Structures are given as C-alpha cells and as structure tokens.
Amino acid sequence: MTENTVTNAVALRDNGPGAMVEQYREEYAALVPSHVNADQWIRLAVGAIRGNRMLEQAAKTDVGVFLRELKTAARLGLEPGTEQFYLTPRKSKDHNWNFIIKGIVGYQGIVELIYRAGAVSSVVVETVRANDTFRYVIGRDERPVHDVDWFGGDRGDLVGVYAYAVMKDGATSKVVILNRQQVMAAKAKSDSASGKGADYSPWNTNEEAMWLKTAARRLAKWVPTSAEYMREQLRAQAEVAGELPSGAAPTLPVPQPPAAIPDEDGGGDEGPIEAEFVDDEPTGTDWPAAAQPGSGARQ
Structure with a gap:
C-alpha cells in the first residue's frame, strides 16, 4: 500500500462517523451516568462502527440519526455495539431505502x-427448551424449577421463556412466563424482524437473546420503580425527537438526567413499553408437553 493510499484511508476514516463521535466526545461524556467510564464508552461506539463496514456505511447515510441513537445509549448508560445496546442497519424509506443505523x-x-433501579438483588431470565424439565404452578410455587441436562446433548427447540427478580428483602417478584406463541406475537409487532433490513435484526441473528429480551421487558413492569424509569425514558425520547435533522452535523443538547428502558426496537413499532405488558402468562396447558409447568417430564 502506497503512502498516498494510507493517507487517503486515514482521511476517510477521520472524516467518517467514528470521527464525529470523537468530535462530540465531551458532550457524550456529559450524558453518560457517573458510574460509566466515558472513555471506554467512546471507544466501544467508535470501534463498533469502524470494525463493521456495513454499519459504517449505514451511519454515513445519515450521521444525525446515528449520533442520536448513540445519544440514547449514552443516556441509558448502555454499551453501544454490544448485547446491551445493538447497533443495526435498517433500510429507510426516507433515504431511498438505503441503510441507516438503528439502536436496539x-x-x-x-x-x-433493572439492577440500576436499586430494588433487586438478582434477576433471572432464562429460555426453556423442549427437552428441559420445567415446573411452575401459579399460586403454589414461589419460583420456577428449571432443570437442564447441560451435558446430555440437544436440548431441543425453544418453547418458552421466563423471568423474575429476587428483591433485596428476599421476596420474589411476579414470575413472567411466555410460551412460543406469545413470543412470536411480540416479534410480529417489530418491523425489524420482517421489514427491510430484517437480515440484520437481532430477531434473526440472535433469536434466543430476543426471547430473553421479551421476558425481561415484561418483568420490568413488576419491579418497583420501573414505572418511574419508563416515564423518564418517554420524556427523554420526546426531547430527543427532531433534535438532529437529517444530514446535518448535530449539536448535542445539555446533559439531562439518566433515562431508562425505551420502546421496542422499532422506535415506535410497539408504542410505549407499558402498552406491551399484559397479564397473559400461560397456564400449564399453554406449554408443549415436553415442558409443561408441573409436568416434571424429561425427554
């Protein structure tokens, strides 16, 4: 590679989305919660883009959208480009169906x-597969009993997911249990799973993680102070809307209080988070026979 080629490559990199993140380093550092290492957060954001050509090109399509999505991650104190906060390419009608960045x-x-809310000592979120043993009777059992033969080979297909929290006083929160039908209903509400750019959706690249997310989001309703966090996030998102016009070099706003759990990944695909929660945990008959609560059956 010639010296001129190297110089041009560095120039393109330094004028790209990663350079924009670096340019607004101080503003992002002011947005992240105090317990987050701002320098590490910036490195993760820049590395996620510079290490993935598809993401870098999507960020270039509308750098304002990209920086706005990073702003959400910063205010939440979540690590961009990780399983805390995915950065995914999504085709946009407003950009001639070119990819832009969407944060999930x-x-x-x-x-x-949930941990940050300060009310829980532990959170359990697990998927159930057809060959597992799963027992839980509503009104009788405090917590599910989930036995897995970790060394027995194939656990089978995903059949359900559950979540609960243990409070600091030792009490157990409401236990959230969802079967496949309920998870698929949540998936159907997200355009990221089937719309343009679906190949890059976590629903299609990391399905089990999205099952876990569906249960975790529903658990948040039943954890003390979660409603306060949700109200704060809705207020924060209202402030964010329209702040970064398409194609413009954004000026990030002054720091705001930390926010929490936002909408589902579609930026409105499912509406406010509280609209997703329903008291529809399944009874034993909703589960496949191999993983019925209370069945104790192992295959």
Missing part, C-alpha cells in the same frame, strides 16, 4: 437497568 436495547441492557 438488548436483554442485557434491560437487566442492567
């Missing part, structure tokens, strides 16, 4: 926010 809070991000 992952299940690890939601669990982090």
Whole structure:
C-alpha cells in the first residue's frame, strides 16, 4: 500500500462517523451516568462502527440519526455495539431505502437497568427448551424449577421463556412466563424482524437473546420503580425527537438526567413499553408437553 493510499484511508476514516463521535466526545461524556467510564464508552461506539463496514456505511447515510441513537445509549448508560445496546442497519424509506443505523436495547441492557433501579438483588431470565424439565404452578410455587441436562446433548427447540427478580428483602417478584406463541406475537409487532433490513435484526441473528429480551421487558413492569424509569425514558425520547435533522452535523443538547428502558426496537413499532405488558402468562396447558409447568417430564 502506497503512502498516498494510507493517507487517503486515514482521511476517510477521520472524516467518517467514528470521527464525529470523537468530535462530540465531551458532550457524550456529559450524558453518560457517573458510574460509566466515558472513555471506554467512546471507544466501544467508535470501534463498533469502524470494525463493521456495513454499519459504517449505514451511519454515513445519515450521521444525525446515528449520533442520536448513540445519544440514547449514552443516556441509558448502555454499551453501544454490544448485547446491551445493538447497533443495526435498517433500510429507510426516507433515504431511498438505503441503510441507516438503528439502536436496539438488548436483554442485557434491560437487566442492567433493572439492577440500576436499586430494588433487586438478582434477576433471572432464562429460555426453556423442549427437552428441559420445567415446573411452575401459579399460586403454589414461589419460583420456577428449571432443570437442564447441560451435558446430555440437544436440548431441543425453544418453547418458552421466563423471568423474575429476587428483591433485596428476599421476596420474589411476579414470575413472567411466555410460551412460543406469545413470543412470536411480540416479534410480529417489530418491523425489524420482517421489514427491510430484517437480515440484520437481532430477531434473526440472535433469536434466543430476543426471547430473553421479551421476558425481561415484561418483568420490568413488576419491579418497583420501573414505572418511574419508563416515564423518564418517554420524556427523554420526546426531547430527543427532531433534535438532529437529517444530514446535518448535530449539536448535542445539555446533559439531562439518566433515562431508562425505551420502546421496542422499532422506535415506535410497539408504542410505549407499558402498552406491551399484559397479564397473559400461560397456564400449564399453554406449554408443549415436553415442558409443561408441573409436568416434571424429561425427554
């Protein structure tokens, strides 16, 4: 590679989305919560883009959208480009169906926010597969009993997911249990799973993580102070809307209080998070026979 080629490559990199993140380093550092290492956060954001040509090109399509998505991650205190906060390419009608960047809070991000609320000592979010043993009777059992033969070979297909929190006083929160039909209903509400750019959606690249996320989001309703966090996030998103016009070099706003769990990944695909929660945990008959609560059956 000639010296001129290297110089041109560095110039392109330094004028790209990664350079924009570096340019607004101080503003992002002011947005992240105090417990987050701002320098590490910036390195993760820049590395996620510079290490993925598809993401870098999508960020270039509309750098304002990209920086706005990073702003959400910063205010949440979540790590961009990880399972806390995915950065995904999404085709946009407003950009002639070219890819732009969309940020998606992952299940690890939601669990982090639940812990940060300060009311829980532990959070359990697990998927259930057809060959597992799963027992839980509503009104009788405090917590599910989930036995897995880790060394027995294939656990089978995903059949369900559950989540609960243990509070600091030792009490157990409401146990959230979802079967495949309910998870697929949540997936159907997200255009990221089937719309343009679906190949890059976590629903299609990391399906099990999205099952976990669906349960974790529903658990958040039943954890003390989660409603306060959700109200703060809705207020924060209202402030964010329209701040970064398409194609413009954005000026990030003054620091705001930390926010929490945002909408589902579609930026409105499912509406406010509270609209997703329903008291529809399945009874034993909703589960496949191999993993019925209370069945104790192992295959």
